[in-house]
Amino acid sequence: MTIRFYNYVLSGNCYKFRLLASLLAVEYESVAVDFHPGVEHRSEKYLRLNPAGTLPILQADGRVFTETQAMLVWLASKHDKSGAWWPEKNSDAIVQVMQWLGFAARLSATVGELRLHSMLNKDIDAAAAKAGAIKALRELEAHLVQQQIRGEQWLGANSPTVADIACFPYTALSPDAGIEHDAFPAIRQWLYAVRSLDGFVTMPGIHELHEQRDEQSPAAETKTS
């Protein structure tokens, strides 16, 4: 059964799906939507699929999904045999995961909106979005500090879950919205841990780890030249 994913490359929400699909090695058919400048997601063709007029959209199992967090749960529950990414058997872990899935929506509403304002001039109350973004990032930092103190490095469990993937993009992209990571050391460690995962993929604004890339060392290049 084909999985069809309606995608916009610069969207942090679309990236959540692409990232988890890559981490779980799930193949899917990708349909590029001209979000900007075409506003294709608001065309009648797309509104019929998703009346909310948002991206991404997922068609799978004969259904249409329009909520990113639900898509992540769908991916993990259908395609992760380890059961670690959506730990439904562990009730302590699953409520933590729900907590941070909910929080991810706040990151989109603050950091995500502020980023659209900076990059595409979206008309919003930028000062309010910035205050909300800093508040959200401070909460995330505080939680990750507590996890560090407990000897944990992930948001909801002792291994990465859909919650980490849901919160990762807009946290990592906050410099696009004018908020650097300098004031958030625990967030920096966590971002690094996510970027170190096997199967990690990038998007514009989120790079791979150069230091782990298997590139010719400078010494080797000098020798071959």
Place this chain on the structure above:
Amino acid sequence: MTTTPVALARDLPVQRVMRAQVDGCDLAIWRGISGQVQAWENRCPHRGMRLSYGFVRQDSLACAYHGWHYNCEAVCHYIPAHPELQPPASIKPVTYSVVEHQGVLWVNTRNEAEVPEFPEDSIGIRSITFDCPLSVAFEACLAAQLSDEAGLSLSPRQLGDAPLILSFGNQQQADSVLLLFQPSDLANVVIHVLAHHSYSVDGRIGISQWCESVRRQAELNHEVAMNAGMECTHE
């Protein structure tokens, strides 16, 4: 010029780079694979890119822009666009004195870094940034109530004058909690928070939450003062 704390050592693992500010001076601080820490002016000698955007490969810091590599001696030893070239020795980032001591990184931008005496046996809790001037943050910390794990109140005393260190203690436990102040610029302060190693996990989490309460108070005090100041200028 004094020696200033810039980070908890554990927040800069090997092969990482971070940015810090000391009295308005912008720094790239990085740790090579051998574990040694460097503190440089945050400016690539090539075209001025921030070095803190770069990445660490082995014992070199590579600039994100054109990939020039600088080693621990701050010598540029590799230019990707001209791999056969031996770069001139004059290409050097500006370096500062940095020491790692008791889990904290200390920098001096003028002289040799000299770590002030402060109690041992403490471990890092977190580094937290307050969006307010140093004096406001310091006063809020002095005024804040803090108790030890048994619920006995701790009182602050200042260790040395600058860099500012506040130590909270009582008769049961001197130097229970240490606050190291890093005035990063006029509008922000980073506070590096340490606690005596005997604190339990819950106790350490409590200290982390206490820091957030103090920050809320400090930033509120600052806002009130700013608004009062604005009213004065309007009159």
